[in-house]
Amino acid sequence: MKKDFSFLGNAKTVAVVCNQWGDTGKGKIIDFLTPWADIVARGTGGANAGHTICYQGREFVTHLLPSSIFHDCDGKISIIGSGVAFDPRQCLEELGALQEAGYPSRQLRISRHSKLVLPQHILLDQLSGIRKDSDAIGTTGRGIGPAYADYYNRCSLFVGDLFHRDTFVKKLRLNLEEKIARLRAYDHHLVEQICRQQRLGNGAYFHPDSMLDPEAIVEDYTGFFADQLREYVTDTTEIMRASLGKKRILLEGAQGYLLSIEYGSYPYVTSSDCSIEGLAKGVGLNVGDVDLTFGAVKAFYMTRVGKGAFPTECGGLVSDEHCGQITREQEKAEYSRVNVNDPDSLRQGIAIRMRGNEYGATTGRPRRVGWLDLALLRQALRVNGNDIILTKVDVLDECEEIKLCTAYRYAGEQFFLGRDTIKHGEQFFTVFPDNAFLKSCEPVYQSFPGWLTSTSGLRSYADLPKNMRAIIEYIERETGAVVRMVSVGPDREQTIIR
Numbered sequence: 305m306k307k308d309f310s311f312l313g314n315a316k317t318v319a320v321v322c323n324q325w326g327d328t329g330k331g332k333i334i335d336f337l338t339p340w341a342d343i344v345a346r347g348t349g350g351a352n353a354g355h356t357i358c359y360q361g362r363e364f365v366t367h368l369l370p371s372s373i374f375h376d377c378d379g380k381i382s383i384i385g386s387g388v389a390f391d392p393r394q395c396l397e398e399l400g401a402l403q404e405a406g407y408p409s410r411q412l413r414i415s416r417h418s419k420l421v422l423p424q425h426i427l428l429d430q431l432s433g434i435r436k437d438s439d440a441i442g443t444t445g446r447g448i449g450p451a452y453a454d455y456y457n458r459c460s461l462f463v464g465d466l467f468h469r470d471t472f473v474k475k476l477r478l479n480l481e482e483k484i485a486r487l488r489a490y491d492h493h494l495v496e497q498i499c500r501q502q503r504l505g506n507g508a509y510f511h512p513d514s515m516l517d518p519e520a521i522v523e524d525y526t527g528f529f530a531d532q533l534r535e536y537v538t539d540t541t542e543i544m545r546a547s548l549g550k551k552r553i554l555l556e557g558a559q560g561y562l563l564s565i566e567y568g569s570y571p572y573v574t575s576s577d578c579s580i581e582g583l584a585k586g587v588g589l590n591v592g593d594v595d596l597t598f599g600a601v602k603a604f605y606m607t608r609v610g611k612g613a614f615p616t617e618c619g620g621l622v623s624d625e626h627c628g629q630i631t632r633e634q635e636k637a638e639y640s641r642v643n644v645n646d647p648d649s650l651r652q653g654i655a656i657r658m659r660g661n662e663y664g665a666t667t668g669r670p671r672r673v674g675w676l677d678l679a680l681l682r683q684a685l686r687v688n689g690n691d692i693i694l695t696k697v698d699v700l701d702e703c704e705e706i707k708l709c710t711a712y713r714y715a716g717e718q719f720f721l722g723r724d725t726i727k728h729g730e731q732f733f734t735v736f737p738d739n740a741f742l743k744s745c746e747p748v749y750q751s752f753p754g755w756l757t758s759t760s761g762l763r764s765y766a767d768l769p770k771n772m773r774a775i776i777e778y779i780e781r782e783t784g785a786v787v788r789m790v791s792v793g794p795d796r797e798q799t800i801i802r
Contacts, residue, residue: 318594343547419461422476483516616709618650
């Protein structure tokens, strides 16, 4: 059945980003909107993203490929833009899995200026993650941060370098000089152990003296990877600029606004700007080229993976510690009897996590769970715009009480902002996501009765339970947001247009 996309109006370029800490169901929304689009482009992050797509009754997870890849047979062009940290091995693995499942990828286009993720990036990322102190950032270990760091340090390699062996060799030598010196400071056996991973060539790049073997890297990257990827690589910025205003373009965000290197709770952020500003730039466009931006908001709870302040977290610091120590399998075995109305906030958060399957698509780590934070949402709306999509509302179908953080009360020592000072006990409604500041913020809650009925089969806004609509309309009044869509399940059809 042909979908009605009249709600998009005359928009030619539409973006989907996340207004939280990621994992808000952007992949499902991209998949829903892709039939409207001619081009779907991704411009930030790398294989640290994880988009779960339910397509034709099957579940797929993409880490690097745009979610539109399943529509390749319909002629949709999927673009990986210059702002992406590109891991060729991961890309080929995903393409191979899709090919095996019956989904070819002839329309994929990869920017020749995408930043290459190399073995040294993955190795150093994982070595830096082996820290026992509480300040460890908690990366996915996919080499994204080190790859972006090289770009700003002006020693990066790009996808286009794969096809110029002499250039690749010269740039690789320069890139490795300082890194090999750093690697020699680590335990030799630990480095070898990490290098034995499949994503690092099962040990092919390890060298007993220099830790990494440049010749092996050159052979793989300018040989096998170059041969396999050649047909996909091009000047994607030229495609985007030539298509602007002529074709329907859909921009696919990765991670979330609160993880943005520019706007997030630094230092517990990702290494790219995952706001609409970074997304547009990462595909070769300007923010002004985007006609309509949708910010995905998980409702009426939110999640965070890894460390960093989380004022509304169910269970607080106990939950933070719990999520850092337990696996998905252990949690499901030990807490099989919890429910979303458990009076203990830690157990309630665990129940919401289980019901929403809130475990990292890339890492499998339990996501920390807390109530929707309107103070942080107001901050995201300032950059990403007021149009939002509420996702996963069905997760709380059985919840008797819904809590929203409407404001903060500062509980720390005086916080100096230069000319201005935030004092102990002060209450405020919009906040900058500084990690040290957020750690001393106490949420002020407004409680609402739940709707206590299944929503997964509903298809119109008028059919949504009265109690749910009351919460939605409260959010709009309090934040200035405009709810444009409501997702009541993982499937494409479980999407309500308002």
